[in-house]
Amino acid sequence: xxxVSTAAGAAGAAGATAGGLSLEVRHGPRHWLGSxxxxxxxxxxxxxxxLPMFLxxxxxxxxxxxxxxxxxxxxxxxxxxxxxxxxxxxxxVITTGMVGVPTMVGERKMSxxxxxxWSLPVPRSASVASTFTVYTVLTIPGIVxxxxxxxxxxxxxxxxxxxxxxxxxxxxxxxxxxxFGMAQAIRSPFVTNVIVNVLxxxxxxxxxxxxxxxxxxxxxxxxxxxxxxYHLAQVLRASxxxxxxxxxxLSYAVLIAWTVAGWAAAAWVIGRRH
Amino acid sequence: MAxxxxxMCNWExxxxxxxxxxxxxxxVLQGAGLVLGIGLFFHHIPPSAALYVATGVxxxxxLTLGLIFxxxxxxxxxxxxxxxxxxxxxxxxxxxxxxxxxVSLVPSLPALVLSLVxxxxxxHLHLAVSxxxxxxxxxxxxxxTLLGYALAHGIPSPMVxxxxxxxxxxxxxxxxxxxxxxxxxxxxxxxxxxxxxxxxMATIIRSALVHGLATPAGAGRAYVTVCAxxxxxALVSARVVRHRR
Numbered sequence: 152x153x154x155v156s157t158a159a160g161a162a163g164a165a166g167a168t169a170g171g172l173s174l175e176v177r178h179g180p181r182h183w184l185g186s187x188x189x190x191x192x193x194x195x196x197x198x199x200x201x202l203p204m205f206l207x208x209x210x211x212x213x214x215x216x217x218x219x220x221x222x223x224x225x226x227x228x229x230x231x232x233x234x235x236x237x238x239x240x241x242x243x244v245i246t247t248g249m250v251g252v253p254t255m256v257g258e259r260k261m262s263x264x265x266x267x268x269w270s271l272p273v274p275r276s277a278s279v280a281s282t283f284t285v286y287t288v289l290t291i292p293g294i295v296x297x298x299x300x301x302x303x304x305x306x307x308x309x310x311x312x313x314x315x316x317x318x319x320x321x322x323x324x325x326x327x328x329x330x331f332g333m334a335q336a337i338r339s340p341f342v343t344n345v346i347v348n349v350l351x352x353x354x355x356x357x358x359x360x361x362x363x364x365x366x367x368x369x370x371x372x373x374x375x376x377x378x379x380x381y382h383l384a385q386v387l388r389a390s391x392x393x394x395x396x397x398x399x400x401l402s403y404a405v406l407i408a409w410t411v412a413g414w415a416a417a418a419w420v421i422g423r424r425h
Numbered sequence: 426m427a428x429x430x431x432x433m434c435n436w437e438x439x440x441x442x443x444x445x446x447x448x449x450x451x452x453v454l455q456g457a458g459l460v461l462g463i464g465l466f467f468h469h470i471p472p473s474a475a476l477y478v479a480t481g482v483x484x485x486x487x488l489t490l491g492l493i494f495x496x497x498x499x500x501x502x503x504x505x506x507x508x509x510x511x512x513x514x515x516x517x518x519x520x521x522x523x524x525x526x527x528v529s530l531v532p533s534l535p536a537l538v539l540s541l542v543x544x545x546x547x548x549h550l551h552l553a554v555s556x557x558x559x560x561x562x563x564x565x566x567x568x569x570t571l572l573g574y575a576l577a578h579g580i581p582s583p584m585v586x587x588x589x590x591x592x593x594x595x596x597x598x599x600x601x602x603x604x605x606x607x608x609x610x611x612x613x614x615x616x617x618x619x620x621x622x623x624x625x626m627a628t629i630i631r632s633a634l635v636h637g638l639a640t641p642a643g644a645g646r647a648y649v650t651v652c653a654x655x656x657x658x659a660l661v662s663a664r665v666v667r668h669r670r
Contacts, residue, residue: 219599223466225474225609352455356462366465 177272186273190281193271197264198255198285205251206289213243213297218304220361231362232305237392238361239301240294241322241384245354247290248326249333253343256334275421283327290323298391309391317403318390322383325406328413329379335420353380360384379409429516433524441528448490449532456486456540461547463604470548474605476638479544479552480631481604484565484623485597486537487630490529491570493594496586499577518666526570533566541634557633564648565626568655572622575661596623603627622654 195202217239224231259265268278302309337343354360357371358380364372375381382402389396396402441448463478464470470478502508511521544550580586597603600614601623607615618624625647632639632647639647 215595215599220466222599222609223463223605225605352458352462356458357465362466366468 183274183277186277187280190271190273190278191284194281194285201255202285202289205247206293208251209243209247209290209293210296210300212246213239213293214300214304216242216355217297217301217361221305229307233307233392233395234363234388235361236298236301236305236307236309237388237395238384240297240387241360241380242354243293243297244290244322244326244383244387245350245360245380247286247293248323248328248330249350249354250330250347252286252327252330253334253347256331257340257343260334260340269421276418279331279417279421282331283324286327286331287320287323290326291319294319294322294387310393311391312393315390318386321403321406321410322387325379325383325410325413328410328417330413332413332416332420336416358384377405379406382406426517426520430520430524433516433521434527437524437528438531445532448494449535452486452489452532452536453539455489456482456536457543459485459604460540460544464547472548472550475544475548476550476635477606477631478604479541479548479550480634480638481627482540482544483537483634484603484627484630486540487533487562487566488569488597488623488626490533491526491566492573492576492597493590495525495529495570495573496577496580496590500583500586503581504583512666518663522571522574522662522666525574526567529570530566534562537562552634553636555633558630560648561629561633564651564655565630568622568626568651568658571655571658571662575658575665578662578665596621601627620650622651625650 217235220235221227221232224235256265259268269275271278298309333346334343337346357367359367359372359375360380364375364381367375382405385396385399385402386406389399389402438445459482460478464475467474499508502511514521541552545552576589577586580589600610600618601621602610602615602618603623603626607618607624610618628639628647629644629651632641632644
């Protein structure tokens, strides 16, 4: 029997056997979970040198920027310092999710690793879920360390409340999802690189992360009410301070919407065949 | 020598001509963006802070191409092989460096002028531009380009080059008294910056743009520091590019 007809037979009648070989199409939650665990092991092993560097990079960026903003502003009231400290973890999250993840995706695109990953006998959704898990989990210690460093630098005491858990997880997941979706949806790694560089500039100078949104011109404030950066900072800020944030439900809703948009972009790209 | 310089200017210009409009736009946007963006950190920006931003951004305009981009351009040339081709040309290495300096100044100057115009318009500042701006620009940009040249040619690994560039960006933007007064830094960083070139570059540019922000003695010391770093970088560059393999 030729290979072609074997394949046709397998596709036509799942569960058939040929020459003692099981040609059953594997599916179901157990298979998905097994694939997900295998892909987690693959992701951790394949990136074991890059992941620690990634963690160091985000902590350095978050705490570094918290210190640098202080140099620019000079003497400041406690309220301004509190904004900087509670905004610093947002900078760390944005670095990981919207800079680190697109860079990783771009490098894998150039080296052809995605073609290899998509060719593995696991559901593509399990591969993507594994990538999201690794980067989301990796971002959370970055948030904690950045908060500790920044509050120590400015001599402030933060008041974490139970919302730290959903806030940290949603912030990390949103940034990872949007970064991944964007980098997958844009075909050219060069364009992704340009967007990432512009994003760093916009986040550091023109985003209400370490200062109140009221300091922005009206039109820019309106733009930020749609983009995820401001809402990400708000959600994180509300989880460690009291009285600084209002309209928190809207911020959560916007972050969830962006997370879903990131997933949709990723699903649209990886669901297609070349 | 003059012929070799001219030929190399031509070569560098032709090599970069596709990127020059893009580079110029990046530098202009970077300058204007910094001038406008730093103002947002403050509820109402104090005039002294605005003056520091306005007179500090030109320093970054002059350093970005020569100090930050140059090592990356050379790393790319190493990867594509044109680095070896350039080294094989019968042209004095000093003329190659001077030609690169000349061409790298082309996109920086319009960015510098526009940054100042945006700052004056946005913060209603009064600048007192003196003729000392010419030696200040030359000393700052030449030292910056020489430092970039020494880094670019002295570090063979593109990975280390990229790391050095990223570190330099952080040092320039965050830990050097360029766009804010030195008094806002911790004491140990102030002492370190007395011996590093970047704060001194800002002092000499600032002293040529406004009265009263730098004393003549301070400006004199800053010139000595910047020129000493320029000479050191020139020595290192000369040693590195003369080296035969």
